[in-house]
Amino acid sequence: MAAPLKKLLAALVRFPFVFLVLLVGSPNNSPATGKTSFVGAVHSGDNRDMAIGKEAEALLRWKSSLDSRSRPVLSSWNTSIPACHWTGISCGGPYSTGSIVVLNLAELSLKGTLHNLDFSSLPKLVSLDLSRNMLFGTIPSNIGNLSHLRYLDLSQNYLSGSIPASIGQMSSLLEISLANNELNGTIPPELGQCLLLRHLDLSCNKLTQGIPVEFSRLDNLQLLDLSRNSLSKLPLISLRRWWRLVTLNLSQNVLFGTIPSNIGNLSHLRYLDLSNNHLSGSIPASIGQMSSLLNISLANNELNGTVPPELGDCMSLQHLDLSCNKLSQSIPEDISKLDNLQLLNLSQNMLFGTIPSNIGSLFKLYHLDLSHNYLSGSIRASIGQMSHLLSISLANNELTGAIPPGLRLCANLQYLNLSGNMLTLSIPGEFSGLDDLQLLDLSRNSLSGYISDTLWKLRSLKILDLSHNMLSGSIMCTNVDQIKSPLSSIDLSYNRLEGLLPLCIPLRLDGIIVFSHNAGLCCDIAGFAPCKQAPCPTIDNDHKKWRNRESVTTNMIVVIPVLILLSMAFGIVYWLKNRKGSKESAILTSNEFLLAIWSYDGRIAYRKIIAAVEDFDSKYCISAGAYASVYKAELATDRVVAVKKLHAGHDDESETATHKAFKSEIRTLTEVRHRNIVKFYGFCSTPRHSFLVYEFLGSGSLQGLLTDDDDAAGFGWLERVNIVKGIANALCYLHHECSPPILHRDVSSKNVLLDDEYEARLSDFGTARFLKPDSSNWTTFVGTFGYAAPELAYTMNVNEKCDVYSFGVLTLETIMGRHPADLISSISFSPSASSSTDLLRLKDVLDPRIPSPRNEAASEVIFVVKVAFSCLSYRPEFRPTMKQISQGLSARRLSLQGSPEETELGELADLRSLCP
Ligand SMILES: *[C@@H]1O[C@H](CO)[C@@H](O)[C@H](O)[C@H]1NC(C)=O
Ligand SMILES: *[C@@H]1O[C@H](CO)[C@@H](O)[C@H](O)[C@H]1NC(C)=O
Ligand SMILES: *[C@@H]1O[C@H](CO)[C@@H](O)[C@H](O)[C@H]1NC(C)=O
Ligand SMILES: *[C@@H]1O[C@H](CO)[C@@H](O)[C@H](O)[C@H]1NC(C)=O
Ligand SMILES: *[C@@H]1O[C@H](CO)[C@@H](O)[C@H](O)[C@H]1NC(C)=O
């Protein structure tokens, strides 16, 4: 062995500490992030245990304070293992056996507080990462004792209260993230003492007021993200000191005032996001000095003045979003000097003048949005030079002239919206090359001529809107045959189309077609005179009533109630397009008789349905209720649907009630999609009848199953528990995943349908309603007696806890095989501990038609009954939420063991809570 090497080894044996420091670096000049691992730990005797004994003790004390479910992931944290080998821990010192320097416990579902973690026992800690856990409570002020800490990440927890001022004592800090918590109060000025700070991320909290003046000293700052808080004051500090700043994100606050005119001094800035605030005044010209700028968003403020031409000097700019402001004057020609620009959004301002002539030189642009301004002149043919464009919107301006055929050169185009302008002449035929085009909206212009054949051949088109133009000619089935795209909506209303309505369209397409308000269109439907001899009948008696009421003029042809597929009114398309914005004005407002949605392989036709049930012959009726009857319609051998037909009202009041239920059901079912909620295919409303179309479920309702002794005997415990879980998931989805939340308000066994595998589907949304936080939720009583929550007797203020109560009743009914009314009332009237119910055994109430559950089934049943009792609490606030129920039911509960023979009902329920 070479001599130098020998020497080195000898030295190593004598001075292991020196060597290790050489290897891993001293804590003062190598970053020790959570990601760096200190490998190579070797057991080196008792002094190590002595050294970190205190640290280990502090950690164990913290572990024992955590929620019991968090502790298993920390099973290696026990005294039989050296602390340096514990999960998430790395030690410094010789052979990595010295003090703990890294504590990295990110994303381990730890639940608990930080109060039992004695930070002063971990004096050498360099990196602390507890992000993405479930820590709650405040950040203790003794965290300031971590005087060597450089990396602090507590993001994505539930920490609340204010940020402790003592954080300023940690003068070694380089990076802090406290993002995504519930921290409130102001940003402590003491943070300005952490002079080495490079990254400060406090986004997504509830911090108020402004950025402390002391921050001006942080001249190492590279990232400052304070987005999504409630900050109101812009930094008034000398921006000059932040010359290393790369990212400044103050978006989604409530900042007011003007953008500081010296913002251009942030010369290294690459990402500037001040969007979604209340900033006013003009955009400072100094912005042109930020030569490194890549992305800038000032969207959604109240900025006025012009789009500064100086922006053209930011040569690296890729992403410019100034949308939703009050910018006026014309778009500066200089903007096209930005040849790296990929996104340009100037929509929703007050810009006028023409589109810059040299806009085509922005050849890297993929997203161009100039919509909702007052731009005039023609659409520049040079737009066609921007071959990367995916999306163009010039909608709602005052553009004139023809649609330039050169647009076809934007071969990647997916979205083209030129609606709401004054464009004339015909639609260019050359659009056929746009194979990726998914949306083409040319509505509300003055386009004329025939609808070019090429439009039908666009391969990816989903939405085509040509309404409100002056298009003429007729549409043939041969046109429709060419459609190979997954079209979901075509709107041709308000044009001058003429000739025969092509009956083939609804049969060949999924989705919606609107033809109304085309004076020259006629139709050819069995039972009516064909087009050539007489115009299509447009009126029957009911219909006349409607026309008078809506004062519809004669220049529209409305296609007959009997074949509504052809004449879905514009309202529904309008509604579909505006679903987000105006849910409320939603359905059936403009024109109550002529609406439908069809989306079932495009194969369902009104006619087929009527034929399949022989005009609602009672032999196809499978159930009848107060406001509707359900029919089974076999459209083809493998296509069976359930058709729910509304009863005609006897008087105005019942008519209104029925219509309200109808609307409510449509509105709800078009919003929701869940495996435990019945699938909705469409609806139809004509003067003759209104009906809804659903998937057909082979096993009928839960109520039907439980009342039939033979069926019930084959209906096992695990299947019943599975049904309860399915309904819990459906309700959890409605309450917690829909926005606004939806209340079903009639959860009962008759409204739970079962498929062939006994998988549950919640149905009947006639009473459902959206829970709007800002409106009163008082209501009249709906629902089914025996399932309604007790508070509905004295208050009509509904909330989701009413559904929870009904769910509890339904659950007991599923387990008991009969409605639990007797059991519930015996509990309610005998609250004393010595009541008979208390001594009742679970076995006594279980469905006697099947053998008592054993093993796994027994523990599942016991748990389900326990959940049901908690749902039946007299006080709504004591009932769990559907989210807790759904999560509880899907997590396995092996802890609850026992047999129905031994378990007393009293053990499963806090009987006092079930009593008034
Ligand atoms: C200590 O941790 C080891 C490894 O995770 C485990 O096998 C052992 O059971 C634990 N000992 C105690 C007393 O918890
Ligand atoms: C911060 O939140 C806590 C509750 O988490 C509350 O008690 C306290 O008043 C709040 N402080 C401020 C300044 O809003
Ligand atoms: C800071 O900005 C102001 C105004 O734009 C300018 O006059 C000054 O020279 C800038 N200072 C530095 C250091 O860039
Ligand atoms: C700023 O923060 C918001 C919200 O936290 C985020 O959506 C946005 O992408 C950020 N902007 C930049 C430029 O990083
Ligand atoms: C911009 O708005 C401010 C008030 O926020 C106003 O004083 C100023 O005159 C406006 N400027 C223009 C050009 O409209």
Ligand SMILES: *[C@@H]1O[C@H](CO)[C@@H](O)[C@H](O)[C@H]1NC(C)=O
């Ligand atoms: C910056 O803009 C580009 C181009 O529009 C975009 O892809 C990127 O996500 C943006 N980055 C940030 C941090 O906002």
Ligand SMILES: CC(=O)N[C@H]1CO[C@H](CO)[C@@H](O)[C@@H]1O
């Ligand atoms: C040992 C030590 O520095 N203890 C300090 C820990 O933090 C608290 C609160 O900031 C101080 O009061 C202690 O002196």
